[in-house]
Amino acid sequence: MELADTLVGDFDVADLLHRLVQHVADLLDVDAAGLLLNDHRGNLQLLASSTEATRLLELFQLQSDEGPCLDCFHTGRQVAVPDLQAVVDRWPRFVPAARECGYLAVHALPMRLREDTIGALNLFSASVGAMPPRDVQVAQALADVATVGILQERAARHREIIVEQTQAALNARVTIEQAKGLLASSGLGMEAAFESMRQYAESGGYRLADTARNLVEGRLRPSEVTSVSRTSKQ
Protein backbone atom coordinates (compact mmCIF):
# COMPACT_ATOMS: atom_id res chain seq x y z
CA MET A 1 0.00 0.00 0.00
CA GLU A 2 0.94 3.63 -0.30
CA LEU A 3 2.33 3.95 3.21
CA ALA A 4 4.78 1.11 2.64
CA ASP A 5 5.87 2.58 -0.70
CA THR A 6 7.11 5.68 1.06
CA LEU A 7 9.71 3.65 2.91
CA VAL A 8 11.62 3.03 -0.29
CA GLY A 9 13.66 5.74 -1.92
CA ASP A 10 13.32 9.34 -0.98
CA PHE A 11 12.24 9.27 2.60
CA ASP A 12 10.80 12.01 4.69
CA VAL A 13 9.72 11.34 8.25
CA ALA A 14 7.33 14.26 8.58
CA ASP A 15 5.49 13.25 5.44
CA LEU A 16 5.33 9.60 6.43
CA LEU A 17 3.71 10.54 9.73
CA HIS A 18 1.13 12.73 8.01
CA ARG A 19 0.24 9.87 5.70
CA LEU A 20 -0.02 7.52 8.64
CA VAL A 21 -2.61 9.60 10.49
CA GLN A 22 -4.47 10.27 7.25
CA HIS A 23 -4.68 6.54 6.46
CA VAL A 24 -5.80 5.67 9.97
CA ALA A 25 -8.53 8.30 9.85
CA ASP A 26 -9.66 7.16 6.38
CA LEU A 27 -9.53 3.40 6.95
CA LEU A 28 -10.87 3.08 10.46
CA ASP A 29 -13.97 4.13 12.27
CA VAL A 30 -12.28 6.85 14.33
CA ASP A 31 -13.12 10.55 14.49
CA ALA A 32 -9.61 11.92 14.93
CA ALA A 33 -6.06 10.59 14.83
CA GLY A 34 -2.86 12.21 15.98
CA LEU A 35 0.73 11.26 16.44
CA LEU A 36 3.12 12.37 19.17
CA LEU A 37 6.86 11.75 19.27
CA ASN A 38 9.37 12.09 22.08
CA ASP A 39 11.38 15.28 21.42
CA HIS A 40 14.34 14.14 23.59
CA ARG A 41 13.92 17.27 25.70
CA GLY A 42 11.36 15.82 28.07
CA ASN A 43 8.20 16.38 26.04
CA LEU A 44 5.91 14.56 23.66
CA GLN A 45 5.31 16.76 20.63
CA LEU A 46 2.41 16.51 18.20
CA LEU A 47 3.88 15.81 14.77
CA ALA A 48 0.79 15.05 12.70
CA SER A 49 -2.98 14.98 13.08
CA SER A 50 -5.92 14.13 10.85
CA THR A 51 -7.44 17.59 11.35
CA GLU A 52 -5.86 20.75 12.66
CA ALA A 53 -8.71 22.23 14.66
CA THR A 54 -7.09 24.33 17.37
CA ARG A 55 -8.90 22.68 20.26
CA LEU A 56 -8.01 19.23 19.00
CA LEU A 57 -4.34 20.19 18.70
CA GLU A 58 -4.48 21.39 22.29
CA LEU A 59 -6.02 18.10 23.33
CA PHE A 60 -3.24 16.09 21.67
CA GLN A 61 -0.56 18.32 23.07
CA LEU A 62 -2.00 18.28 26.59
CA GLN A 63 -0.85 14.67 26.75
CA SER A 64 2.73 15.74 27.13
CA ASP A 65 1.61 16.29 30.75
CA GLU A 66 -1.07 13.65 31.29
CA GLY A 67 -3.27 11.25 29.37
CA PRO A 68 -3.29 7.96 27.47
CA CYS A 69 -0.43 8.91 25.11
CA LEU A 70 1.92 9.71 27.96
CA ASP A 71 1.07 6.42 29.71
CA CYS A 72 1.42 4.51 26.43
CA PHE A 73 4.79 6.14 25.78
CA HIS A 74 6.09 5.31 29.26
CA THR A 75 4.92 1.68 29.28
CA GLY A 76 5.33 0.90 25.59
CA ARG A 77 1.87 -0.71 25.71
CA GLN A 78 -1.52 0.05 24.21
CA VAL A 79 -3.91 2.07 26.35
CA ALA A 80 -7.62 1.51 25.66
CA VAL A 81 -10.23 3.77 27.23
CA PRO A 82 -13.69 2.75 25.93
CA ASP A 83 -15.43 5.24 28.22
CA LEU A 84 -13.60 8.42 29.17
CA GLN A 85 -16.14 9.32 31.85
CA ALA A 86 -14.99 6.33 33.90
CA VAL A 87 -11.39 7.57 34.15
CA VAL A 88 -11.86 11.22 35.07
CA ASP A 89 -9.89 10.71 38.32
CA ARG A 90 -6.95 9.25 36.45
CA TRP A 91 -6.58 12.24 34.10
CA PRO A 92 -8.39 15.21 35.67
CA ARG A 93 -7.32 17.66 32.93
CA PHE A 94 -7.33 15.41 29.90
CA VAL A 95 -10.79 13.86 30.31
CA PRO A 96 -12.77 17.13 30.53
CA ALA A 97 -10.77 18.55 27.60
CA ALA A 98 -11.51 15.48 25.48
CA ARG A 99 -15.21 15.56 26.33
CA GLU A 100 -15.35 19.25 25.52
CA CYS A 101 -14.11 18.37 22.02
CA GLY A 102 -16.91 15.80 21.78
CA TYR A 103 -14.87 12.63 22.32
CA LEU A 104 -16.10 9.80 24.52
CA ALA A 105 -13.49 7.08 23.92
CA VAL A 106 -9.77 7.08 23.23
CA HIS A 107 -6.97 4.68 22.31
CA ALA A 108 -3.22 5.13 22.37
CA LEU A 109 -0.94 2.74 20.48
CA PRO A 110 2.83 2.69 20.94
CA MET A 111 5.29 3.54 18.17
CA ARG A 112 7.74 0.93 19.33
CA LEU A 113 10.55 -1.23 18.01
CA ARG A 114 12.10 -3.72 20.42
CA GLU A 115 13.00 -1.79 23.60
CA ASP A 116 12.54 1.66 22.12
CA THR A 117 9.25 3.54 22.21
CA ILE A 118 9.57 6.70 20.15
CA GLY A 119 6.01 8.01 20.54
CA ALA A 120 2.33 7.11 20.36
CA LEU A 121 -0.55 7.08 17.91
CA ASN A 122 -3.70 8.55 19.43
CA LEU A 123 -7.23 7.70 18.23
CA PHE A 124 -10.40 9.47 19.36
CA SER A 125 -13.99 8.36 18.98
CA ALA A 126 -17.15 10.38 19.42
CA SER A 127 -19.03 7.36 20.74
CA VAL A 128 -18.52 5.19 23.81
CA GLY A 129 -17.15 1.68 23.26
CA ALA A 130 -14.02 -0.32 22.65
CA MET A 131 -12.49 -0.25 19.17
CA PRO A 132 -13.02 -3.54 17.29
CA PRO A 133 -9.89 -5.70 17.81
CA ARG A 134 -9.41 -5.83 14.06
CA ASP A 135 -9.24 -2.05 13.81
CA VAL A 136 -6.76 -1.93 16.66
CA GLN A 137 -4.62 -4.46 14.79
CA VAL A 138 -4.74 -2.44 11.59
CA ALA A 139 -3.82 0.78 13.40
CA GLN A 140 -1.00 -0.91 15.28
CA ALA A 141 0.29 -2.46 12.06
CA LEU A 142 0.36 0.95 10.38
CA ALA A 143 2.13 2.44 13.39
CA ASP A 144 4.67 -0.41 13.29
CA VAL A 145 5.37 0.10 9.59
CA ALA A 146 5.96 3.80 10.23
CA THR A 147 8.21 3.06 13.21
CA VAL A 148 10.31 0.59 11.27
CA GLY A 149 10.47 3.13 8.47
CA ILE A 150 11.78 5.81 10.81
CA LEU A 151 14.29 3.54 12.48
CA GLN A 152 15.24 1.80 9.22
CA GLU A 153 15.60 -1.49 11.11
CA ARG A 154 19.24 -0.86 11.79
CA ALA A 155 20.47 -2.55 14.94
CA ALA A 156 23.62 -0.46 15.10
CA ARG A 157 23.29 3.25 15.90
CA HIS A 158 19.70 2.62 16.83
CA ARG A 159 19.35 5.40 19.41
CA GLU A 160 21.23 7.86 17.23
CA ILE A 161 18.90 7.26 14.30
CA ILE A 162 15.89 7.90 16.53
CA VAL A 163 17.33 11.26 17.60
CA GLU A 164 18.36 12.24 14.07
CA GLN A 165 15.01 11.34 12.50
CA THR A 166 12.84 12.79 15.25
CA GLN A 167 14.65 16.12 15.22
CA ALA A 168 14.30 16.27 11.43
CA ALA A 169 10.56 15.65 11.75
CA LEU A 170 10.20 18.24 14.52
CA ASN A 171 11.94 20.84 12.42
CA ALA A 172 9.75 20.02 9.42
CA ARG A 173 6.76 20.50 11.70
CA VAL A 174 8.03 23.97 12.66
CA THR A 175 8.22 24.86 8.96
CA ILE A 176 4.64 23.62 8.53
CA GLU A 177 3.50 25.90 11.38
CA GLN A 178 5.31 28.87 9.82
CA ALA A 179 3.61 28.11 6.50
CA LYS A 180 0.21 27.80 8.19
CA GLY A 181 0.73 31.27 9.68
CA LEU A 182 1.77 32.71 6.32
CA LEU A 183 -1.34 31.31 4.61
CA ALA A 184 -3.52 32.40 7.52
CA SER A 185 -2.30 36.00 7.27
CA SER A 186 -4.54 36.45 4.23
CA GLY A 187 -7.58 35.88 6.44
CA LEU A 188 -7.84 32.09 6.53
CA GLY A 189 -8.09 30.33 9.89
CA MET A 190 -5.21 28.06 10.91
CA GLU A 191 -7.25 24.94 10.27
CA ALA A 192 -8.26 26.07 6.78
CA ALA A 193 -4.68 27.15 6.09
CA PHE A 194 -3.42 23.67 6.89
CA GLU A 195 -6.20 22.03 4.90
CA SER A 196 -5.45 24.10 1.79
CA MET A 197 -1.75 23.25 2.06
CA ARG A 198 -2.56 19.56 2.46
CA GLN A 199 -4.88 19.60 -0.57
CA TYR A 200 -2.35 21.47 -2.68
CA ALA A 201 0.35 18.93 -1.80
CA GLU A 202 -1.94 15.99 -2.39
CA SER A 203 -3.32 17.16 -5.73
CA GLY A 204 0.15 17.96 -7.06
CA GLY A 205 1.85 14.89 -5.62
CA TYR A 206 4.18 17.03 -3.51
CA ARG A 207 5.34 16.34 -0.02
CA LEU A 208 3.65 18.46 2.62
CA ALA A 209 6.95 19.49 4.20
CA ASP A 210 8.33 20.59 0.80
CA THR A 211 5.21 22.61 0.05
CA ALA A 212 5.50 24.32 3.44
CA ARG A 213 9.18 25.12 2.90
CA ASN A 214 8.57 26.50 -0.59
CA LEU A 215 5.88 28.78 0.80
CA VAL A 216 7.95 30.13 3.67
CA GLU A 217 11.07 30.55 1.53
CA GLY A 218 9.10 32.53 -1.04
CA ARG A 219 9.32 30.07 -3.95
CA LEU A 220 5.60 29.39 -3.89
CA ARG A 221 2.95 32.10 -3.65
CA PRO A 222 0.24 31.66 -1.00
CA SER A 223 -2.40 32.42 -3.66
CA GLU A 224 -1.26 29.41 -5.72
CA VAL A 225 -1.90 27.14 -2.78
CA THR A 226 -5.25 28.61 -1.77
CA SER A 227 -6.56 28.68 -5.36
CA VAL A 228 -5.87 24.97 -5.91
CA SER A 229 -7.60 23.99 -2.72
CA ARG A 230 -10.59 26.17 -3.64
CA THR A 231 -10.87 24.49 -7.06
CA SER A 232 -10.65 20.99 -5.66
CA LYS A 233 -13.46 21.67 -3.25
CA GLN A 234 -15.92 22.40 -6.03
Add this chain to the structure above:
Amino acid sequence: MVDEISQFKVALAAALAQGDDGGAVSRVCGALAEALPCDGVAVTLMMSDMQRNTVFASDEVIASFEDAQYTLGEGPSLVALTESRPVLVLDFANPSSAARWPGLAQEIATLPTASVFCFPMRFGVINVGICAFYRRRAGPLSATEISFVLDALELTMLVLLQLRGGGDGESLVGRWLAVDGYSRRRVHQATGMLMGQLGVSAESAFARLRGRAFAEGTGIEQIADDIVNRGLLLEPDPARRGGDPPGP
Protein backbone atom coordinates in the same frame (compact mmCIF):
# COMPACT_ATOMS: atom_id res chain seq x y z
CA MET B 1 19.45 18.60 34.01
CA VAL B 2 17.21 21.50 34.91
CA ASP B 3 20.03 22.83 37.04
CA GLU B 4 22.57 22.53 34.27
CA ILE B 5 20.31 24.48 31.95
CA SER B 6 19.74 27.16 34.59
CA GLN B 7 23.50 27.40 35.00
CA PHE B 8 23.91 27.74 31.27
CA LYS B 9 21.36 30.57 31.18
CA VAL B 10 23.39 32.36 33.84
CA ALA B 11 26.57 31.81 31.80
CA LEU B 12 24.88 33.19 28.66
CA ALA B 13 23.65 36.26 30.54
CA ALA B 14 27.17 36.86 31.85
CA ALA B 15 28.65 36.47 28.36
CA LEU B 16 26.19 39.07 27.04
CA ALA B 17 26.67 41.49 29.91
CA GLN B 18 30.44 41.82 29.74
CA GLY B 19 32.57 43.67 27.23
CA ASP B 20 31.77 45.20 23.88
CA ASP B 21 29.09 44.05 21.47
CA GLY B 22 31.68 43.11 18.88
CA GLY B 23 32.96 40.17 20.92
CA ALA B 24 29.54 38.97 22.02
CA VAL B 25 29.32 36.10 19.50
CA SER B 26 32.67 34.68 20.64
CA ARG B 27 31.76 35.01 24.31
CA VAL B 28 28.40 33.31 23.78
CA CYS B 29 30.02 30.47 21.84
CA GLY B 30 32.67 30.23 24.55
CA ALA B 31 29.97 29.79 27.18
CA LEU B 32 28.44 27.07 25.01
CA ALA B 33 31.80 25.33 24.62
CA GLU B 34 32.24 25.35 28.41
CA ALA B 35 28.83 23.79 28.93
CA LEU B 36 28.69 21.06 26.27
CA PRO B 37 29.80 17.56 27.35
CA CYS B 38 32.80 17.34 25.03
CA ASP B 39 36.44 18.24 24.31
CA GLY B 40 35.99 20.90 21.63
CA VAL B 41 33.24 22.91 19.93
CA ALA B 42 32.89 24.77 16.63
CA VAL B 43 30.04 27.05 15.62
CA THR B 44 29.45 27.75 11.93
CA LEU B 45 26.90 30.38 10.98
CA MET B 46 24.92 30.65 7.78
CA MET B 47 25.27 34.16 6.43
CA SER B 48 22.54 36.02 4.56
CA ASP B 49 24.17 35.13 1.23
CA MET B 50 23.98 31.43 2.27
CA GLN B 51 27.75 31.36 2.74
CA ARG B 52 29.09 29.44 5.72
CA ASN B 53 31.30 31.14 8.25
CA THR B 54 32.95 29.25 11.11
CA VAL B 55 32.87 32.01 13.71
CA PHE B 56 34.11 30.01 16.65
CA ALA B 57 36.36 27.03 17.37
CA SER B 58 37.38 26.23 20.91
CA ASP B 59 40.57 24.40 19.87
CA GLU B 60 42.77 23.58 16.88
CA VAL B 61 41.35 20.06 16.62
CA ILE B 62 37.76 21.02 15.89
CA ALA B 63 38.97 23.95 13.76
CA SER B 64 40.92 21.49 11.56
CA PHE B 65 37.99 19.10 11.47
CA GLU B 66 35.56 21.78 10.27
CA ASP B 67 38.10 23.12 7.82
CA ALA B 68 38.64 19.64 6.33
CA GLN B 69 34.89 19.09 5.92
CA TYR B 70 34.22 22.38 4.22
CA THR B 71 37.29 22.09 1.99
CA LEU B 72 36.44 18.55 0.88
CA GLY B 73 32.71 19.21 0.68
CA GLU B 74 31.82 16.14 2.70
CA GLY B 75 31.20 15.30 6.33
CA PRO B 76 28.63 15.21 9.12
CA SER B 77 28.26 19.00 9.51
CA LEU B 78 27.32 19.30 5.84
CA VAL B 79 24.76 16.50 6.15
CA ALA B 80 23.34 18.16 9.25
CA LEU B 81 23.13 21.44 7.36
CA THR B 82 21.48 20.12 4.20
CA GLU B 83 19.16 17.58 5.85
CA SER B 84 18.25 19.78 8.86
CA ARG B 85 18.92 17.06 11.37
CA PRO B 86 21.57 16.10 13.89
CA VAL B 87 24.29 13.75 12.68
CA LEU B 88 25.85 11.71 15.47
CA VAL B 89 29.06 9.87 14.61
CA LEU B 90 29.91 7.58 17.53
CA ASP B 91 33.20 6.27 16.22
CA PHE B 92 35.17 7.72 13.35
CA ALA B 93 37.42 4.64 13.38
CA ASN B 94 34.44 2.49 12.43
CA PRO B 95 34.68 1.43 8.77
CA SER B 96 31.12 2.61 8.11
CA SER B 97 32.18 6.20 8.88
CA ALA B 98 35.14 5.92 6.53
CA ALA B 99 32.87 4.46 3.84
CA ARG B 100 30.44 7.36 4.25
CA TRP B 101 33.08 10.11 4.05
CA PRO B 102 36.25 8.54 2.58
CA GLY B 103 38.08 11.80 1.89
CA LEU B 104 37.35 13.22 5.30
CA ALA B 105 38.29 10.01 7.12
CA GLN B 106 41.71 10.15 5.48
CA GLU B 107 42.17 13.84 6.16
CA ILE B 108 41.36 13.63 9.86
CA ALA B 109 43.08 10.29 10.56
CA THR B 110 45.61 11.96 12.85
CA LEU B 111 43.07 14.09 14.73
CA PRO B 112 41.81 12.86 18.13
CA THR B 113 38.18 13.27 17.01
CA ALA B 114 37.01 9.79 18.04
CA SER B 115 33.34 10.84 18.05
CA VAL B 116 31.72 13.90 16.46
CA PHE B 117 28.23 15.31 16.98
CA CYS B 118 26.71 17.90 14.65
CA PHE B 119 23.47 19.71 15.44
CA PRO B 120 21.66 22.18 13.19
CA MET B 121 20.50 25.38 14.85
CA ARG B 122 17.24 26.25 13.17
CA PHE B 123 13.56 27.02 13.60
CA GLY B 124 11.85 25.73 10.49
CA VAL B 125 13.31 27.77 7.63
CA ILE B 126 15.20 30.14 9.95
CA ASN B 127 18.68 28.73 9.57
CA VAL B 128 21.24 30.02 12.07
CA GLY B 129 23.95 27.45 11.44
CA ILE B 130 25.60 24.35 12.84
CA CYS B 131 27.27 23.40 16.08
CA ALA B 132 29.80 20.57 15.82
CA PHE B 133 31.63 19.11 18.79
CA TYR B 134 33.96 16.18 19.38
CA ARG B 135 35.12 13.82 22.07
CA ARG B 136 38.47 12.09 22.33
CA ARG B 137 36.69 8.86 23.18
CA ALA B 138 34.26 6.95 20.96
CA GLY B 139 30.71 6.31 22.11
CA PRO B 140 27.25 7.83 22.34
CA LEU B 141 25.83 10.83 24.15
CA SER B 142 23.58 9.73 27.01
CA ALA B 143 19.87 10.60 26.95
CA THR B 144 20.43 13.35 29.54
CA GLU B 145 23.33 14.73 27.54
CA ILE B 146 21.22 14.84 24.37
CA SER B 147 18.44 16.61 26.21
CA PHE B 148 20.89 19.18 27.58
CA VAL B 149 22.57 19.70 24.20
CA LEU B 150 19.21 20.32 22.48
CA ASP B 151 18.13 22.80 25.17
CA ALA B 152 21.49 24.58 25.28
CA LEU B 153 21.63 24.90 21.50
CA GLU B 154 18.16 26.39 21.33
CA LEU B 155 19.15 29.07 23.85
CA THR B 156 22.37 29.75 21.97
CA MET B 157 20.47 29.94 18.69
CA LEU B 158 18.07 32.54 20.11
CA VAL B 159 20.99 34.67 21.28
CA LEU B 160 22.83 34.35 17.97
CA LEU B 161 19.67 35.34 16.09
CA GLN B 162 19.26 38.35 18.32
CA LEU B 163 22.88 39.44 17.82
CA ARG B 164 22.69 38.84 14.07
CA GLY B 165 19.57 41.00 13.83
CA GLY B 166 21.54 43.84 15.42
CA GLY B 167 19.51 43.45 18.60
CA ASP B 168 20.66 43.76 22.17
CA GLY B 169 21.39 40.23 23.35
CA GLU B 170 20.63 41.10 26.95
CA SER B 171 17.02 41.91 26.11
CA LEU B 172 16.52 38.17 25.56
CA VAL B 173 17.65 37.18 29.01
CA GLY B 174 14.67 35.90 30.98
CA ARG B 175 12.64 35.85 27.78
CA TRP B 176 13.45 32.35 26.49
CA LEU B 177 10.82 30.23 24.79
CA ALA B 178 8.50 28.08 26.87
CA VAL B 179 9.02 24.37 26.39
CA ASP B 180 5.42 23.27 25.93
CA GLY B 181 4.45 22.23 22.43
CA TYR B 182 1.33 24.31 22.23
CA SER B 183 2.79 27.75 22.85
CA ARG B 184 5.79 26.95 20.63
CA ARG B 185 3.41 26.10 17.81
CA ARG B 186 1.81 29.51 18.20
CA VAL B 187 5.17 31.28 18.07
CA HIS B 188 5.95 29.66 14.73
CA GLN B 189 2.45 30.39 13.39
CA ALA B 190 2.80 34.03 14.46
CA THR B 191 6.15 34.20 12.66
CA GLY B 192 4.38 33.09 9.47
CA MET B 193 1.53 35.56 9.96
CA LEU B 194 3.97 38.45 10.40
CA MET B 195 5.78 37.38 7.21
CA GLY B 196 2.51 37.76 5.34
CA GLN B 197 1.45 40.98 7.08
CA LEU B 198 4.77 42.78 6.78
CA GLY B 199 6.19 41.14 3.66
CA VAL B 200 9.41 40.18 5.43
CA SER B 201 11.52 37.03 5.77
CA ALA B 202 10.89 34.46 8.50
CA GLU B 203 13.98 35.63 10.35
CA SER B 204 12.90 39.30 10.29
CA ALA B 205 9.38 38.33 11.34
CA PHE B 206 10.72 36.38 14.31
CA ALA B 207 12.93 39.36 15.22
CA ARG B 208 9.86 41.61 15.25
CA LEU B 209 8.16 39.15 17.56
CA ARG B 210 11.07 39.24 20.01
CA GLY B 211 11.39 43.00 19.75
CA ARG B 212 7.72 43.53 20.50
CA ALA B 213 7.90 41.18 23.49
CA PHE B 214 10.81 43.18 24.88
CA ALA B 215 9.13 46.52 24.23
CA GLU B 216 6.01 45.39 26.06
CA GLY B 217 7.93 43.68 28.84
CA THR B 218 6.17 40.40 28.15
CA GLY B 219 6.97 36.95 26.77
CA ILE B 220 7.34 36.00 23.11
CA GLU B 221 4.47 33.52 23.54
CA GLN B 222 2.13 36.26 24.75
CA ILE B 223 2.75 38.42 21.66
CA ALA B 224 2.38 35.34 19.44
CA ASP B 225 -0.94 34.58 21.09
CA ASP B 226 -2.11 38.17 20.52
CA ILE B 227 -1.19 37.92 16.84
CA VAL B 228 -2.69 34.48 16.19
CA ASN B 229 -5.78 34.61 18.38
CA ARG B 230 -6.55 38.31 18.84
CA GLY B 231 -5.65 39.78 15.48
CA LEU B 232 -2.81 42.00 16.71
CA LEU B 233 -1.22 43.77 13.73
CA LEU B 234 2.35 45.06 13.88
CA GLU B 235 3.37 48.17 11.94
CA PRO B 236 6.04 47.79 9.26
CA ASP B 237 9.47 48.59 10.67
CA PRO B 238 9.99 52.34 10.01
CA ALA B 239 13.73 51.78 9.49
CA ARG B 240 13.11 49.55 6.51
CA ARG B 241 9.67 50.47 5.27
CA GLY B 242 8.64 48.43 2.31
CA GLY B 243 10.14 45.40 3.97
CA ASP B 244 12.46 42.83 2.53
CA PRO B 245 11.36 40.03 0.23
CA PRO B 246 10.27 36.82 1.93
CA GLY B 247 13.01 34.24 1.82
CA PRO B 248 16.42 34.30 0.16
